[in-house]
Amino acid sequence: MEMHKPKRHKSSHQQQSGRRGSVDTSKPSAIFTPTGGRSHTLSIALPGSIIANAQSHDQKSYVAGTIARALAVFCVDEVVIFDDDARQGKNSYANDLNTDEYTAFSDPSHFLAHILSYLETPPYLRKHLFPMHPNLRTAGMLPSLDMPHHIRATEWCDYREGVVIPDDGKGGDKGGVDIGKKRRKETSQAVDAGVPSSTVVDTGLPQKVSLPNIHIPEYTRVTVKFSSPDTPQRAEPVHPAAPREETGYYWGYSVRRCRSLSTVFTECPFDGGYDLSFGTSERGCSISKVLAEESIPKYRHLLVVFGGVAGIEAAIQADQELLDKGVTPDEAGKLFDYWVNVLPGQGSRTIRTEEAIWLGLMGLRPLVEANGR
Known part of the structure; x- marks a missing residue:
């Protein structure tokens, strides 16, 4: 019996080349191509406590590297690291970026900010900007971000x-x-x-x-x-x-530290603040359902907030300013324009924050792309 031969459809690359076997797969081909100036931005916020939840230095570095990869892949412009532990915010914030000490255990927010800043910096600048530091002792094992501004000496960009x-x-x-x-x-x-x-x-x-x-x-x-x-x-x-x-280049992300969840909003560096915000929780509505049924307006500055092990509710409980204004952990969803669940019906009991970031940014990708059109 003659075997079925599937029809082959030429890819756009094959149609342009006109011959088979001309595709070079030895090097990456997904090079970022700007399509025009972009004024809108994408920011995410997450607690530094997720580093404290990891047990060893290698695990803490892995979590930070995984987050950095998500920031780069989804073209995040700003990452905000806030404290969801009132004791940590009082003791460590004043010296957030000015210490030579190892901070993975004493100040996890600093450790996360340090690693994310290091990875965002073009490799040829790191020798000038980052001295030897205990936090970076395994920096060579961290993943490469290879963003558009990590330009080789043989490449040209304006x-x-x-x-x-x-x-x-x-x-x-x-x-x-x-x-x-x-x-x-x-x-x-x-x-x-x-x-x-x-x-x-x-x-x-x-x-x-x-x-x-x-x-x-x-x-x-x-x-x-x-x-x-x-x-x-x-x-x-x-x-x-x-x-x-x-x-329209994606030019990396900035790193900002905040004392609390409320200061993520009040210390926003953009004029007019964030005009669209999403809070993520397993108690929220399905993100796909929200995007399908809601008429979400255009935005200039989008903020997506992720919680730690105990969720965004724990950050509210540790934020005296929010408590003084009568905001309770049970009303967490009222802080945001949309309160969403990045993956309803999850098979695992928990979704780690570094996993939720990938899921959430992937779920919101259609919104981000539509906003740029």
């Missing part, structure tokens, strides 16, 4: 991330600086226009970039824009959001 280095003619550095000095600064804050000098920036290219008549403190991370590929030594500093707003 924008690049750089770091101001001493102008000693050699481009040397001091082996890294404290992570607290690494945090992104807007160009308007970093540039002192009153000092007529030249600033040298390492952007990962063979030639260092010179910014004439501009003074920026050493070891400040800056975003620069080139005028032409023919003059890679000439560029101008721009706002970190410029690649996204002007061209």
